[in-house]
Amino acid sequence: MLIKLGETIENEADRVSQDPDGAGGLGPSEDLVEEAADEVVRKGLAEILRRFEMSAAYVEVNGALWRRMSRPSNGVYFARRGELHVLRHLYRRVDVRNGPTIVPLELRAGLVEGLWTPRAAEAAAMLLQNETAREAEATCSTLGVMPYSRSSLLRVADQLGERLEAHHVHIEDVLMSAFVVPDDAVAVSVAVDRVAVRMLADQHKASWRMAYCGVLTLHDASGAPLHAIRYGRMPVDGSADLEESLRGDLFTLLSKRPTLSVVALSDGADEMKHILHRVSVDLPVEVKHALDFWHVVEKVSAAITSLGMVPQEHLDTLKGILATEPAGAEQVVKLLHAWKAKRNGSMPEEVRDAIRYIGRNVGRMRYSELREAKLPIGSGHVEATCKTLVSTRMKRSGARWSGAGGQAILGLRSLARSSRWDGAMDALLPTYTARVTPTARPVGR
Numbered sequence: 001m002l003i004k005l006g007e008t009i010e011n012e013a014d015r016v017s018q019d020p021d022g023a024g025g026l027g028p029s030e031d032l033v034e035e036a037a038d039e040v041v042r043k044g045l046a047e048i049l050r051r052f053e054m055s056a057a058y059v060e061v062n063g064a065l066w067r068r069m070s071r072p073s074n075g076v077y078f079a080r081r082g083e084l085h086v087l088r089h090l091y092r093r094v095d096v097r098n099g100p101t102i103v104p105l106e107l108r109a110g111l112v113e114g115l116w117t118p119r120a121a122e123a124a125a126m127l128l129q130n131e132t133a134r135e136a137e138a139t140c141s142t143l144g145v146m147p148y149s150r151s152s153l154l155r156v157a158d159q160l161g162e163r164l165e166a167h168h169v170h171i172e173d174v175l176m177s178a179f180v181v182p183d184d185a186v187a188v189s190v191a192v193d194r195v196a197v198r199m200l201a202d203q204h205k206a207s208w209r210m211a212y213c214g215v216l217t218l219h220d221a222s223g224a225p226l227h228a229i230r231y232g233r234m235p236v237d238g239s240a241d242l243e244e245s246l247r248g249d250l251f252t253l254l255s256k257r258p259t260l261s262v263v264a265l266s267d268g269a270d271e272m273k274h275i276l277h278r279v280s281v282d283l284p285v286e287v288k289h290a291l292d293f294w295h296v297v298e299k300v301s302a303a304i305t306s307l308g309m310v311p312q313e314h315l316d317t318l319k320g321i322l323a324t325e326p327a328g329a330e331q332v333v334k335l336l337h338a339w340k341a342k343r344n345g346s347m348p349e350e351v352r353d354a355i356r357y358i359g360r361n362v363g364r365m366r367y368s369e370l371r372e373a374k375l376p377i378g379s380g381h382v383e384a385t386c387k388t389l390v391s392t393r394m395k396r397s398g399a400r401w402s403g404a405g406g407q408a409i410l411g412l413r414s415l416a417r418s419s420r421w422d423g424a425m426d427a428l429l430p431t432y433t434a435r436v437t438p439t440a441r442p443v444g445r
Contacts, residue, residue, distance in 0.1 A: 008032065038081040038082060046086050052105045058442070059436050061435070061437075062434065066091035068089050075087070079120050080120045080146055089104070091103070107433065107434040108436050122160070122425050124136070132396065137150040165408060165411050168411060175423050182218060187219040189262075190214070191217070191381055192266050197401060198401065206400045211232060211390050212242045214230070214231040214232075214242050214245070214385070215228050215385045216253070217376075227419070231245050263288045263370060264288070265378070267291070268360065273364075277289070292377075293322065295379075296322060297315065297322075300354050303336055303353070304339075307340065323368065328367060390410070
């Protein structure tokens with residue numbers, strides 16, 4: 001194989017050197033040499049894959065007995081550099097008439113869904129968490145790798161994502177156990193939010209429902225973010241899985257660094273507030289709960305505008321009061337009432353809305369205490385997470401998602417956008433391998 005590759009390179013070099021005009025440039029040579037190199041890779045992988053073949057007449061897998069079928073058949077497998085063709089035996093279940101078959105080679109090699117090499121499946125999943133199947137097919141074509149249809153690419157990404165979902169609790173435990181808290185981390189914020197995603201109800205209808213997003217962010221002594229771990233859940237089973245993941249990972253972080261301060265952030269929605277309380281209950285440290293500062297600013301800005309005032313002339317003062325005064329929220333309400341008293345007519349609804357909003361959340365608006373403790377007061381990280389995980393990938397024009405298919409992509413995307421991909425794949429891909437044990441022929445068979 002290597003000799004043929006060397007000959008290809010030498011022949012192409014001779015051809016170029018004999019062409020004084022250099023017609024065509026380097027491009028044709030790239031294609032030729034890379035295809036020859038790909039052939040070496042394919043043949044090499046096929047030869048290695050053959051070594052996983054079994055010769056025993058009977059094997060045992062997960063307590064079941066299987067008998068080798070008389071003749072081998074050709075297996076076609078997908079690798080990053082193209083198809084692998086391997087002659088291998090199938091085995092049939094001995095205690096089931098016309099029972100199912102297995103291929104020990106595939107089980108021992110850990111082929112994903114019995115078709116894809118681990119690295120090829122991982123590559124497809126990485127592409128599909130980031131772009132549509134059509135775009136992924138075009139990317140592969142441009143790069144000269146993975147020469148498979150978009151339906152095949154999408155299928156294996158979905159399968160790997162569904163496998164991730166089935167093992168996500170274990171994999172999250174593995175990832176957090178291996179996680180090293182940055183030396184300069186002094187605090188962790190936990191934030192949650194929702195974002196609309198279009199769900200496929202049946203063949204003809206789709207409906208918008210709310211997916212859940214969460215993020216754990218580690219901060220240094222100045223409040224600057226150091227590392228973020230993102231989570232996304234489709235709107236199928238509510239927020240329970242999101243809460244479990246956030247709570248479990250928070251406990252692990254605090255076990256690694258008990259001195260971390262914790263702040264829980266969200267907008268004013270009661271559901272988000274209740275989620276954070278369930279996530280933080282009985283944690284080994286006191287958790288400070290806060291309303292996102294910028295949601296308050298938006299409400300106050302709308303109130304100022306409704307009073308016929310120019311927000312730019314007053315917002316800086318109000319933001320300063322909110323951020324630095326111990327009773328800043330109450331002072332802002334007093335100012336709104338005072339400005340309304342100077343205005344004839346009824347109180348604008350925007351002013352009522354801002355006053356009600358502050359009144360319902362005043363206990364979570366102690367921003368001066370948070371800033372003094374160098375803790376964040378804004379939930380921008382979770383809003384960015386909603387955009388990064390869901391909006392950018394899953395709200396393309398015409399996109400509609402099933403619960404399982406959407407979660408498969410969302411789970412993969414959460415890993416990729418949290419710098420957790422490699423560790424997760426190291427834990428997930430080995431789940432496709434199975435122990436295949438040669439065994440003696442059973443008595444009477």
